Amino acid sequence: MATASAPFLDDDFHIRWSQLTDDAIVADITAALEQAQADIDALADGWTAEELTYENTIAAFEDGGEALEKAWGKVSHLDSVRNSDALREAKNEMLPQVVQFSSRVRFNEGLWQRIKTFVESAEGQALTGVQRRQVDRIVEGFVDSGADLPADTKKRLEEVQSELAQKTQKFGENVLDSTNAWDLVLEDDSRLGGIPETSKAVFVAQAQEKDLGSEEQPVYRLTLQYPSMMPVLTYADDESLRREVWEASSTIGYSGDYDNSELIPEILKLRQEKASLLGKQNYADQVLQRRMAETGQTALSFVEDLADKTKPFFDKEIEQLHEYRKGEDPDWDGTFQPWDVGYWAEKLRVACYDFDEEELRPYFPIDRVLEGMFRLTEDIFGLKIEEKPAVYAEPGSTPEGEGYEVWHPEVKYYQLNDADSGEHLGSFYADWHPREEKRGGAWMGHFETGMPPVDGKAREPHLGLITGNLTPSTGDKPALLSHNEVETIFHEFGHLLHHLLGDVPIESLNGVAVVWDFVELPSQIMENFCWSRVSLDFFARHYETGEVIPEELFEKMIAAKNFQSAMAMMRQLAFGKMDLELHINHHSGDLSDLDAVVSGILDGYLMPMAIKPPTMARRFTHIFAGGYAAGYYSYKWAEVLDADAFTRFAEHGVLSAEIGRDFRAKVLSQGDSRDAGELFRDFMGRDPELSSLLERSGLVA
DSSP states (O other), rough: SSSOOOOGGGOOOOOOOOGOOOHHHOOOOOHHHHHHHHHHHHHHHSSOOOOOOIIIIIIHHTTTTTHHHHHHHHHHHHHHHHOOOOHHHHHHHHHHHHHHHHHHHHHHHHHHHHHHHHHHHHHHHHHHHOHHHHHHHHHHHHHHHHTOOOOOHHHHHEEEHHHHHHHHHHHHHHHHHHHTTTTTSSSSSSTTTTSSSSHHHHHHHHHHHHTOOOSSSSOOEEEESHHHHHHHHHOOSSSHHHHHHHHHHHTTTGGGGGGOHHHHHHHHHHHHHHHHHHOOOHHHHHTTTSSOOOSSSHHHHHHHHHHHHHHHHHHHHHHHHHHHHHHHOHHHHHSOOOHHHHHHHHHHHHHHSSSSGGGGGGGGGHHHHHHHHHHHHHHHHHHHEEEEOOOOTTTTSSSSSSSSSSSTOOEEEEEETTTTTTTTTEEEEESSOOOOOSOOOOOOEEEEEOOOTTTOOOOOOOEEEEEOOOOBBBBOOOOOHHHHHHHHHHHHHHHHHHHHHHOOOGGGSSSOOOOOTTTTHHHHHHGGTTOHHHHHHHOOOOOTOOBBHHHHHHHHHHTTTTTTTTHHHHHHHHHHHHHHHHHSSSSSSSSSSHHHHHHTTTTTSSSSOEEEEOOOHHHHHHHSSOOOOHHHHHHHHHHHHHHHHHHHHHHHHHHOHHHHHHHHHIIIIITTSSOHHHHHHHHHSSOOOOOOHHHHHHOOO
16 A cells, blocks of 8 residues: 555555654554455355365454554554644544454455355364464454344444443543543642652653753653652652642542543443353453453452462551551551652561662663663573664654664664574564653554465565653653553563564464463563562662662662552552452442442452542543453452462573573564463473462562
8 A cells, every 4th residue: 555645554564754744643544444345345255165166265364454453553542652632533433443453344244254164174173383363363363253143233232342442542532531631830849859869860851851940940840750759659758748749640530521420330331231242251251261260250369369368468468567656756647648658668667678779770871771671681582782873853754864663752663583593583662751641551562463484475674663661761861761660661561572582374373462360471471570680780770970770779769669569569469350250249339438338348458548539440440441350350360370480480490591581482482373371281291370479479488
């Protein structure tokens, strides 16, 4: 398709971001929809059983609509990193049509009959290996989507899915808009006592972005972005400032025109209706039927069992925090306000371990972290990673200079090759710092799913991305990250490696196209390298001196590793519990008092407070505007897998090329070519054991 007149349909591996303008979205997506429909119609009409083959049926079906998928992927990506009113308007105009097309593909009777006829043919029955799995997955997809339902049920299901897409899109928009709607400008730093200088510099930089203050008279602008908000809640001695920021954060998704309170029950009811139309008892069962957990009750039992094992340690940690504050603040009334917990927890950490996480920041300048992470993964997995020149141009303009185009001046571009063969396995973009037009959080995505060499054809490389909202650079200092932010980088890079190292000869089974409760294994196993002395020395170097973390500081860091680990565990389990309970048991009831319902669900999972904070469900984009609905438990499910799997690395000195290449061969390269449990057993030689996670977290008696 023409690139100049239809930039979103350009299928060049090197995306011309400068040409992806908002005013091209409607025309390009409309053209892609028309072509995709023509592809489907060609398959659905005028066929005979005798002419059906794997290539003209199964392969052709998976190729059909690829242009639409890629074009819409670019639109959705820009919606996340370069949001604007014009882009939002264009996306929302096309969203119902894209969802409608996606639904109707599975409802196309001629297409479904063609696929079934081929599957039942001699050639179809004779398929083996990844082709057999591909066909099984396609058939499951049609059945699970309602292909065999009556016509009137299909029609209602299509309507439900369109409504859901629009409501979840609105949910995400409300979270982004309400996050950006608040800031606090301080004329001096009199209220910023206790806050690290690194964070104060971020506040000054945020003010300068709005042309506030000057070098001679800086002002401080606080926002609800994570790198701004968390230092206040953790370090600010001014209790009124902590309260002001916390109260503002509690209005995300819960204020004025951005209130998600009514959207949540609407989304839950639509999801339940979808599940009922598909013959499932609840949405969790419908979502999880092809995942490792298989049912909502299995996932919920997993969460509750892990919570029961964690609860005694959780209660002790709460008691310890109470005793500490009472000793330091004799006039305290004994009940915590939500804006005080992080502040006093940090004081307790310092008292117990003489360890302040801010001491680590100088050792985590982002460029050195990235460079060290790349070198580490090169050694372990047999790779070569190289940064390539990048060039940025405003949308609609022409780039000046040579390089690979990026969507923002801060974005970088890299190429990943196999160290032994030199093959280009994939390329990726990295976008690490917050902007108002960028949604919060951190994520990995992909634009191209490559293919290994098959039938004499050359390898097709993957193309992916990683992005986050990490502490930015300030003044003459580079971006100095917290240890938690370093873990975030390693986590997202683990996802990226999983995709870029996919070596399955069928696109729909390649890369990160795995069951959701297995997809977090590669990402979370990478976090382990942020805790070992030998791996830290690859990337943790002082930004001025180049020195590694002093041994005394490292020992304090390790000693404090499991500080309040039970509270952290229960927080994640609470999210999983809320997600599952809402989708299993609270989808059709009265949710007019959402806070009371969620409070009841999470009884015993949360630290008691003087006041009950508004539920974070209203800003929980993972489950109401993302892919984790009825699946948030998978973080902990996969953590069981990663804690167990990393024992093999630890037993071989952590930086083991032997184990790394084995993990690459048996997990990272395999995509969804085999069942996830089988892949884990292939690597470990046995089923996963919960004990590794409990031991790593210090939750054993």
